[in-house]
Amino acid sequence: MHQVKGVVARAKGQPVELVTINVPDPGPGEALVQVQACGVCHTDLHYREGGINDDFPFLLGHEAAGVVEAVGPDVTGVAPGDFVVLNWRAVCGDCRACNRGEPWYCFATHNATQRMTLAEGPDAGTELSPALGIGAFAEKTLVAAGQCTKVDPAARPAAVGLLGCGVMAGIGAAINTGAVTRGRSVAVIGCGGVGVAAIAGSALAGASPIIAVDIDAKKLAKAKEMGATHTVDSSSADPVAAIQELTGGFGADVVIEAVGRPETWKQAFYARDLAGTVVLVGVPTPDMLVPDLPLIDVFGRGGSLKSSWYGDCLPSRDFPMLVDLYQQGRLDLDAFVTEEIGIGDIEAAFEKMHHGDVLRSVVIL
Known part of the structure; x- marks a missing residue:
């Protein structure tokens, strides 16, 4: 079990809070990722406003890049030390979309089985709902191993992490x-x-x-x-x-x-x-x-x-290709990063988003 800082939305329309959370060691099919950067997306704001569902409290953040710290016993696709972009389409390989050769429509995508929880206070032990099955406004997060897509480790985390949602969309x-x-x-x-x-x-x-x-x-x-x-x-x-x-x-x-x-x-x-x-x-x-x-x-x-x-994407196909284009100077992902902020600055980033002042604020961890 790991205790780290994470950003949680406890109730509809309430300001987010930086709290201590429990992150389990990875079990079968899971990976523990040390988050390096995570973009602030409109979807995170939708979660906070109750626009997605009402499974509060939410652990926000999903446009992320980081390094795999540990994997479960049966994981072979990624290994500790791999630099990855997180995705919310970990394809199952066996649903009707996957079986007809259209995995970008996978109807049974995987998330981590174990839940992260609040670590302190009267509601300690309460299970968190990770945004889009990721929850990356945190120093570490637990995801399904298929949510980790290996990319060029020389790439800038703040830029390539945005492929995890908005830029890829x-x-x-x-x-x-x-x-x-x-x-x-x-x-x-x-x-x-x-x-x-x-x-x-x-x-x-x-x-x-x-x-x-x-x-x-x-x-x-x-x-x-x-x-x-x-x-x-x-x-x-x-x-x-x-x-x-x-x-x-x-x-x-x-x-x-x-x-x-x-x-x-x-x-x-x-x-x-x-x-x-x-x-x-x-x-x-x-x-x-x-x-x-x-x-x-x-x-x-x-x-x-x-x-x-x-973006009807297949992360295993599209993320490495786009990162390669970025590294070649043919796709300017840096242009999407308006500012780099700390993990305590997310409410201010939401306000800037309302005013149209940024393409992306990116949390650096």
Whole structure:
């Protein structure tokens, strides 16, 4: 058993707390990871606000990189000393998605069997719910061994850890879900961390033009840095008309919606070309409904309406490849790291997130 510091959300809407937690030694199929860096993601804020479920208390944090400290007796895929990026898609290998050769849709992903617990106070021993089965706002965390993906140990932990969620979600939404290739036109609606990553992925794939849409000039500037060829300020311009104008009057081949709202999804629907693709990677809330659309438009425009889960990634395939591109200077993951912070600064990072001041704050442990 290990006692370490971790960041816990005890109740809906309450500030997070830095507390001592118990982390068990790894059992069968598990790995103990010493966390080096962990990004502050909107999903962590959703957990704190009760937007995921109400299994409080939560151990927050999931966009992480670190070093394997110990593994369970039957683990062969990783070993102590391996530098890993943590993921929340530890594929089972035997569900209906895995068996049909689509493990990126695995319906039975693994998490650690043992639970981490609170170590002190009147609620000592209370089991923690780790965010996305990871819980990496902690000096050490316990995960399923399949949640550890080995990557180049020379890579910067603060940068490559972001592949664990938001950056992978955006890049994968473009390359994996949207099947963006050279010469395709792409529009991305919403230029937060995931949207900008979708732009970076589209640029990596050779798309052109790449049109960034947002209401925030700072976000549009960052989108331009990451590969957007054109920007549209949708606070003052109709994004559908602007995207059509920039694509010869047709609309984009692929439109990626990275906001998760009915209004922007409807914009994406009408901003694509005939037989084009809409990719929803922004996460809606349970109360949001698909907007009214004439069914003849759904039929008549053809193409695909897709959702992107975690960028439809396969961590064992995608993480090492993207880290290699980063190490070659072809994918600027450092650009996503707005600031490095301490483990006690997460509430302040949530506030900056509300104001759109950062792509990512990254906790350094």
